[in-house]
Amino acid sequence: GQDGWGVTYSSTEICALKGSTVDMSCTYRYPYWQNDRETEVKETFWFTKLSGKQPVDLRKDTDYRDRVEYSCSEKSCTLRITDLRESDSAEYKFRFITDQEGGKYSGLPGVTLSVTDPLRVPSVSVSPSAEIVEGSSVTLTCSSDANPAANYTWYKKNGDPDLHPLRQTGIYHFSSISSEDRGNYSCKSENQYGEIMSSSVSVDVQYAPKLPSVSVSPSAEIVEGSSVTLTCSSDANPAANYTWYKENEDSPKASGQIFTITDFRAEHSGNYSCEAQNRRGRNKTTVHLTVAGELSSFTCPLSFILSSLLISWTLVLFMRTSQTSLQHRQKTQSSRKTCCEVQFTVTVTTKTLHMCSVILFRCS
Template sequence: MSPSAGGLVVFLLSVQVIQSQDGLGVNYHETDVCAAKGSTVFIICDITHPPGIDPSDIKDRFWFTKEKDGEPVDLRTDSEYLDRVMYGCFVTRCYLSITDVRESDSAEYKITFMTNKPGEKYTGSPGVTLCVTGLQVQVRRLNSTWLELTCHSSCVLSDRAEYDWYKNGEIIETGSSLRVSSGSTDRYSCYLRGSSGQRSPAVYGPQRPSVSVSPSAEMLEGDSVTLTCSADANPAANYTWYKGDGTSDPRLLSEEPQLVFSSIQSSDFGWYFCTAENQLGRKTSEFILIRVKYGPQRPSVSVSPSAEMLEGDSVTLTCSADANPAANYTWYKEHEDSPRASGQIFTITDFTAEHSGNYYCEAQNEMGRSNSTLLLITESGVDRTTMIIHITRWPLLVVMLILQLLFCLWTRKKKAVSSTTEPHESREAVEMDLHPECEDLSDMAAQREDPEEQEDRV
């Protein structure tokens, strides 16, 4: 590349500074150079030889940025500049060319001369300060709809610098700034027009975040678990963690890329997701289900029917316990070593007195086991057949005896009225005098009463 091709970078300043050392004059065309990363830079100077020194007396001349043991180090021997530097001199004008400049090339550059006389050398100092800058796109929000993109560099490239704007790799506009809509998924970058530098890194909103879980194996209660949210975005995204399944408002958990459970618990079971957001947009990850393995909690037991049992009834006991993985159930009767049944439901189809007692269930999985509290199952002590007899037979017999007794009283009263007796007093006496047959019926009714009713009367 010729010096004229790099003019945009090199000839930014027209100030000429002449330095002299021992009669040697070095005129650097610029004292400060700002170059775009990846471009080619030319540093040029004019030489004025001191009296008595002919240009033919100059044995060597080279450029350097650092010294070793007090002696300048030729850039051509520096591995950091290998195959990237080139020197040249035309009578009294010399130049340094550096291709594909890097930010690490930012330094002060000087030229030194050595003559035929041993130990005689001349250095133009101070030298030229080179600043290599990468282009960056700055994002500024104008309102809820629009953003303004500006091409930025750490040093001033040129007052007349113009930029080409790229959208997804294609030039779309030229100018110092670009307006785009908020939430766009496109990639935007800028380039210093007319230079050989590199385009700026593209800016874009977050892609859909991905979630990783560490450790990725099964989680046991008490383990340390870390969820990490990551998304491709520039500028870098900010992350937020939530817990929720999408059916209600999620619960905010953290505003960091990682969500850390130092000792995960069964209560942490559920759906989680994260969001990634920068100035250009916001995206949400997929939901991830966190399953925690834990031993059974204390089981609960229910009985149906819940009233006292009668002989011959069917009784169903149900055991349930929160556990992951699901628990297996075993039924025991107190003071017995052998289980009565296995499974979540235990049914006694023909309840008898020997079934009465305390029962409990045991829930077990690979993480542990847990027992329920004791459940007392008792029989009411009344035989169903006997009870039916009490209900049906005794009421019928009593009714029959009462009817016979009333019939006797009616017959006796009728005879007393039709016979000749004394007035009221005699008649009342007769009415109260029961027929012997009726007295027998009254005794029978008393004898037929329910033994339990007699006991209650006593």
């Protein structure tokens, strides 16, 4: 200061947390003897505001009521502020007034106080905020006003009590979101003063039905006259609607997840399809039903038939040759004809092996 007047602060910059207590200290000096008399200090106080160009004592400022106290001695003074608020962030100056003419002095610049709230709950948002469709681009954003600046970590809850960390970033981007990405997401904000978790945000991904699963009850052989129940299910969002069709029939057989045939007959055999559909698409699965032991068409292999015929004609020729060589012993039978028949028998069932049997010849 000039001519022996001055204020010295122990610290000119202070950072403090919301709700905490802070102390600011200073020492001051002035001429001990001036204008032929000893200088006497009449008043000391701290201020941040002016009223009519005059500093306002913090003890009289309603914003600090019951939260400030002074601890002053000769040529030193400490200001204490309790229950700090973010609005307390300001420049604090010390002023003293003496009995000398013009003997007033303010320490400029003062002490800069920064009050921060490091544990403010971060806010989270999802873009787009409308319906999210599988394959689209989705962005999750986490932000807070923490000071110092916070670091962020995204978590996903997968149905168990634990949260699974995903990525350390304020922005989490899905370039092509899938049905497996749906769920509840939370963001943790963290800096040197602590950490705090956000509330969770739900990401609901809509998608077409996955390939339906069809179960048949009973799962064993279907006995004619029995009841058969088909059940269809598919993973879909929104939930799927189900329609049942039979092969080569235009009209649907039923709607709903469960389709029951109460008296199953041979004419009910065939391929049945379950189609699952929602506004995002459709998918279907086909099953084959047949009555136990039902006959089905079967043709003996051509190679089997041809080989049988070859053997048959070989035997026919052999018989004729034998007949000629023995004519002298069979004169009484020379007028008789030899008849050889080839007979095929086919026996087939769905529950036994396909069988082809051939009676090669019968001669008389």
